[in-house]
Amino acid sequence: MSLVMTFDERYRAIDSRDARFDGQFVTAVRSTGIYCRPSCPARTPKPSNVTFFPTSAAAHEAGYRACKRCLPEAAPGSPQWNLRGDTAGRAMRLIADGVVEREGVPGLASRLGYSPRHLTRLLTAELGAGPLALSRAHRAQTARMLLVGTDLPAADVAFSSGFASVRQFNDTIREVFGMPPLELRARRRVSRHEGPGAAGSAPGVTIDLALPHRGALDAPGLFAWMAARAVSGAEAATASTFARTIRLPHGPAWFELRLDDVGRVRLRAALTNLADLSTLVTRARRLFDLDADPDAVDESLAQHPELAPLVDALPGIRVPGAADPHEMLIRAMVGQQITVVAARTALTSLTAALGEEVPAFAGMLSPGTGESPAPARLFPTMAAIAEHGPDVLRGPAARIRAITGAAAALADGSLTLTAGDDAVEQRAALLAMPGIGPWTADYVRMRVLADPDVFLPGDVAVRAGAAAVGLPAEARTLDAWAARTAPWRSYLTAHLWRAVPPKPAAPRRGAASVTVLTSESTTGGIS
Numbered sequence: 144m145s146l147v148m149t150f151d152e153r154y155r156a157i158d159s160r161d162a163r164f165d166g167q168f169v170t171a172v173r174s175t176g177i178y179c180r181p182s183c184p185a186r187t188p189k190p191s192n193v194t195f196f197p198t199s200a201a202a203h204e205a206g207y208r209a210c211k212r213c214l215p216e217a218a219p220g221s222p223q224w225n226l227r228g229d230t231a232g233r234a235m236r237l238i239a240d241g242v243v244e245r246e247g248v249p250g251l252a253s254r255l256g257y258s259p260r261h262l263t264r265l266l267t268a269e270l271g272a273g274p275l276a277l278s279r280a281h282r283a284q285t286a287r288m289l290l291v292g293t294d295l296p297a298a299d300v301a302f303s304s305g306f307a308s309v310r311q312f313n314d315t316i317r318e319v320f321g322m323p324p325l326e327l328r329a330r331r332r333v334s335r336h337e338g339p340g341a342a343g344s345a346p347g348v349t350i351d352l353a354l355p356h357r358g359a360l361d362a363p364g365l366f367a368w369m370a371a372r373a374v375s376g377a378e379a380a381t382a383s384t385f386a387r388t389i390r391l392p393h394g395p396a397w398f399e400l401r402l403d404d405v406g407r408v409r410l411r412a413a414l415t416n417l418a419d420l421s422t423l424v425t426r427a428r429r430l431f432d433l434d435a436d437p438d439a440v441d442e443s444l445a446q447h448p449e450l451a452p453l454v455d456a457l458p459g460i461r462v463p464g465a466a467d468p469h470e471m472l473i474r475a476m477v478g479q480q481i482t483v484v485a486a487r488t489a490l491t492s493l494t495a496a497l498g499e500e501v502p503a504f505a506g507m508l509s510p511g512t513g514e515s516p517a518p519a520r521l522f523p524t525m526a527a528i529a530e531h532g533p534d535v536l537r538g539p540a541a542r543i544r545a546i547t548g549a550a551a552a553l554a555d556g557s558l559t560l561t562a563g564d565d566a567v568e569q570r571a572a573l574l575a576m577p578g579i580g581p582w583t584a585d586y587v588r589m590r591v592l593a594d595p596d597v598f599l600p601g602d603v604a605v606r607a608g609a610a611a612v613g614l615p616a617e618a619r620t621l622d623a624w625a626a627r628t629a630p631w632r633s634y635l636t637a638h639l640w641r642a643v644p645p646k647p648a649a650p651r652r653g654a655a656s657v658t659v660l661t662s663e664s665t666t667g668g669i670s
Contacts, residue, residue: 150190153168153170154193157170160182160184162182162357163439165180165215165219165357166357166434167222168181168195169196169215170188170194170195171207176206177207177210178209179210179215180210180218183212185212185213198277199215200281201272203318203319208318208319211321211322211330216283216284217287217291219357220428221434222435222436224236226596228566228594230257230265231265231266231269233563234274234277236563237255237562238251239281240426240561241425243278244305244421245392248262248275262274283316285304286300286312286316288424289303289420290316290324290327292350292352292353297312300324302417302418303417305421349414350412350420352412354400354409354424354428354431355433356435359437359438359459361459361460364460364641365385365432366384368463372483373487374494375491375495376491376495376498376508377508378508386507387508388508389426389466389467389521390521390522391416391419393415395503395504396415397501397507397508398413398423400427408431408433413504429465430465431461432462432463432464433461435461437461439631440595440631440634441460443628444628447627460641462590462593465591468561468591469550470522472583473525473550475587476578477493477546489536489537492535493523495520498522498523500518500520502518502519504519507519524554528550529548529550532546533547541578546578552576558572558573562592566588566594569591573587581601582599582602585599589636594633595631595633595634596629598622598633598636600619600625604639604643605640607644608639608643609639611643611644614639
């Protein structure tokens with residue numbers, strides 16, 4: 144599947160109603176004034192009547208409204224924003240995280256290093272719409288998701304989607320979708336893409352939504368990854384669910400990801416403030432890599448005979464992302480040079496000692512036992528780790544200083560780490576910190592930026608997995624071989640992690656058998 148599609152390639156996709164391309168572009172039809180997802184079941188328009196846009200916002204700006212039949216706003220997000228490390232890709236990641244709603248266009252422009260006027264010109268030229276229009280389209284998508292997926296009152300939907308007023312919400316929904324909000328909600332039960340969820344009321348506001356994804360999904364692999372690394376008190380995982388607490392701009396929240404009976408990923412969440420819903424959905428999607436294009440990844444990797452059996456065995460493999468970039472760096476640093484189990488133990492102790500307890504979520508991270516609800520905590524703030532980390536962390540003094548130093552830099556802003564960072568600048572900033580080497584910097588880039596093209600040739604498990612499938616095990620030779628799988632080297636890394644042969648049984652009672660997965664030297668664990 145080509146990364147940059149021509150008009151003819153896009154037209155063939157809509158002519159065959161290929162759902163793999165849903166969310167990657169929209170089709171605007173001049174004769175009807177509407178835009179559709181590529182898989183729309185309506186009659187294929189003539190090529191002369193078609194204009195393709197990279198975003199729905201561009202279609203809005205050109206005067207088109209969304210198709211009532213295929214609901215293009217219900218499609219998964221585009222994988223292009225993770226593939227693209229340019230300003231447009233970084234801007235789209237930050238807009239999805241709610242930066243424009245919280246900081247306005249000046250805040251977005253400042254993060255990207257441009258003036259608001261220049262950023263508007265740049266995004267309009269690249270994506271067909273400026274930051275305000277792109278943010279407005281994102282708000283409309285969130286509102287549609289809530290109208291279709293919950294029974295929340297329309298006023299709650301309006302404010303939780305980021306609209307400043309109910310009138311603005313009504314006008315935007317009518318303009319984008321060609322119908323008022325309540326009519327859009329009334330049509331939800333006949334939608335072929337998703338059905339309604341449930342809404343509750345405690346604690347804060349509880350919602351239940353379907354999160355669309357394209358192609359196959361290696362859900363067992365994702366849940367197993369999370370279960371092996373779940374920090375007790377802040378996270379809980381089983382073979383089919385993952386739940387955790389998270390600190391969001393307007394207060395703490397709890398969420399759970401699971402599969403429903405028809406194989407859809409569902410998000411159940413309890414929020415302190417509904418204004419954080421869009422940000423939470425974005426972070427949950429990134430955590431499970433739901434905007435990936437598994438068909439493109441699998442097709443590319445399977446072209447290599449050494450990898451074809453891995454792809455056949457695990458179609459739709461995903462690379463877990465990060466719910467909180469700052470937390471991800473601390474977890475990676477704690478996990479250096481120790482096993483996964485040891486890292487999990489250290490992070491659990493850190494959270495128990497320094498994490499803020501959230502009474503509203505008590506018992507939501509453990510199964511009911513009839514006893515007092517288990518306390519729920521947030522992962523510690525960077526300020527708390529910087530100040531009290533030396534009292535809790537165990538290990539070499541230099542490593543503890545490195546962890547607390549990184550936490551202090553994140554707390555005071557001298558080190559920034561966001562999903563919208565420039566990859567080269569982020570890596571350089573991390574490498575400049577004491578105690579952070581190439582493996583940690585690249586691993587953080589893989590998970591925080593969702594960069595699909597990161598390879599970890601020095602990783603112990605990567606080399607072990609490579610040897611198991613007949614690839615070179617020496618780091619430099621393996622790195623050279625991996626170059627041929629660009630731009631999907633992160634997924635190659637994930638496959639090689641999964642290919643590591645199981646460890647032999649522990650030789651004595653109580654001894655743990657743990658797969659060693661990463662390092663800055665020769666042993667280590669991923670957190």
